[in-house]
Amino acid sequence: MTWYAALGALEQGLVYxxxxxxxxxxxxILDFPxxxxxxxxxxxxxxxxVAITSGINPxxxxxxxxxxxxxxxxxxxxxxxxxxxxxxxxxxxxxxALYSINIRIMGGPNIALIGSATIFDPVIKLGVxxxxxxxxxxxxxxxxxxxxxxxxxxxxxxxAVLATGDNPQMIVSLGVNTHFIIIVGVGxxxxxxxxxxxxxxxxxxxxxxxxxxxTIIAGLASVIxxxxxxxxxxxxxxxxxxxxxxxxxxxxxxxxxxxxxxDFSFSPSDLNLITALLVIGALIAPGIxxxxxxx
Numbered sequence: 001m002t003w004y005a006a007l008g009a010l011e012q013g014l015v016y017x018x019x020x021x022x023x024x025x026x027x028x029i030l031d032f033p034x035x036x037x038x039x040x041x042x043x044x045x046x047x048x049x050v051a052i053t054s055g056i057n058p059x060x061x062x063x064x065x066x067x068x069x070x071x072x073x074x075x076x077x078x079x080x081x082x083x084x085x086x087x088x089x090x091x092x093x094x095x096x097a098l099y100s101i102n103i104r105i106m107g108g109p110n111i112a113l114i115g116s117a118t119i120f121d122p123v124i125k126l127g128v129x130x131x132x133x134x135x136x137x138x139x140x141x142x143x144x145x146x147x148x149x150x151x152x153x154x155x156x157x158x159x160a161v162l163a164t165g166d167n168p169q170m171i172v173s174l175g176v177n178t179h180f181i182i183i184v185g186v187g188x189x190x191x192x193x194x195x196x197x198x199x200x201x202x203x204x205x206x207x208x209x210x211x212x213x214x215t216i217i218a219g220l221a222s223v224i225x226x227x228x229x230x231x232x233x234x235x236x237x238x239x240x241x242x243x244x245x246x247x248x249x250x251x252x253x254x255x256x257x258x259x260x261x262x263d264f265s266f267s268p269s270d271l272n273l274i275t276a277l278l279v280i281g282a283l284i285a286p287g288i289x290x291x292x293x294x295x
Contacts, residue, residue, distance in 0.1 A: 002258075007131065009254035013247030014138040015199050016218065018145050020226075020246040021239060022192035023219030025149070028238070030165040030185045035091040036076045037193045037219060039098030040069045041212035044194025045201035046105040049113055052202070058119045062198050069194025070187040072098060077186040081179040102209045110208040118202040134203050141199060145192060146239055152188075153235050161185050162235075193219075214272065221279045222246040228282040252278055 019041060026034040044065035051061035072094060079090035103109055123133040152158045163171040164181045172178055193215070201207040226245020232238035256274045257266050266274060 004131070005254050005258060006251065007135065009250040010247060011135045011138055011203075013250035014135070014142045014243070015196055015203065016222070016250065017142050017243040017246035018199070019193045019196035019215065020219050020222040020242045021145060021149055022189040022196070023216065024223050024238065024242045025189040025192070026186055027220060027223060028165075028232075029153075029162060030182060030189075032077075032080075032165070032182065032186060033088050033091070034073070034076060034186060034189065035088065035216055036072055036094045036098070036186075036190055038212045038215045039095040039102070040072045040190040040193045041197035041200075041215045042102050042207065042209055043072055043098055043105075043212075044069050044197030045207035045211060046102045046111070046209075047194070048198035049111045049201050049207035050105055052113060052116050052118070053111065058117050058121075058202060062119070062195060065198035066191040066195045069197075070191040072194070073187040073190030074183050076190075077183040081182055099209060106207060106209070109210070110206055113202065113205045113207075118205075119199075120202065138199065138203075141195075142243055145195070146243055149192075150236050150239050153239075157184075214275075217272065217275055218249065221275050221282075222249045224279055224282045225249050225252075228285050249275075249278065 019037065023034075023037060026032040047068045048058075048061040048065045051064050052058050056064075076087075076091045076094040079085045079093065080087045083090075085093070119137060120130070120133045123137060124130055128136065153162060160171065160176050160181055161184075164176070164178050164185070168178050171181075197207075197212065200211070222245040223242055224245070225248055226232075226241035226243075227238065229248060230237070230241035230244050232241055253271065253274055256270075257268065259265065
């Protein structure tokens with residue numbers, strides 16, 4: 001793996017780490033399997049790209065992206081809590097609807113940002129090399145999001161979110177409206193995913209309706225890898241592990257794609273296979289570790 005490949009993997013790990021934190025909120029904290037993220041990531045990219053090409057400030061476009069993601073997540077949660085649709089099915093329905101909505105927003109399957117202003121321009125104008133600007137900005141956003149989520153989960157409302165996922169019967173007995181908690185929690189999760197999508201679109205110079213395919217798989221893989229390697233004994237540690245797990249996952253993907261055994265080598269089409277192997281390895285590693293230590 002070359003230096004630039006490693007740098008690119010680290011950059012992707014940080015920006016997708018924001019998405020991973022969103023997946024962690026639903027998958028681990030709310031115990032809410034949510035496939036909406038496969039549609040909310042390109043939704044954030046689409047909203048940001050359209051806003052930028054319409055002359056709106058690139059940073060302001062991130063707010064539009066996050067707001068759109070929140071609404072998408074809220075729709076999924078409302079379908080589940082108010083209309084009693086199974087959470088998995090509700091998220092699939094929203095994801096399917098978002099495919100058409102994203103095309104409507106962009107006016108086509110994709111939209112280019114070539115020549116348009118992005119959040120990287122001010123940093124590059126300061127003299128920072130283009131290949132390092134993304135790393136600095138994504139690192140800053142990852143730290144900011146990580147800090148805000150840790151702070152949020154330690155607030156009174158955040159504790160209610162934790163309790164809703166851990167023991168909904170108990171929290172209901174205390175008079176907490178779990179439906180509202182789930183709507184806000186799933187909405188916040190997808191807001192982070194959409195924010196990640198907006199940042200990715202500005203970095204890649206385009207938004208595409210298919211860029212969210214496999215998002216949930218990559219997110220879950222990163223969460224599991226992070227928990228396995230770095231642990232999750234506390235909320236703070238689990239959130240940090242989510243970011244680090246995303247980075248390890250992207251580095252592992254880059255390493256696998258760069259390996260070659262004789263005439264055999266992995267190609268980008270093998271991404272799902274590599275992801276599956278990483279998740280399997282992360283899931284069975286704790287059991288193997290216990291057996292080794294028990295000897």
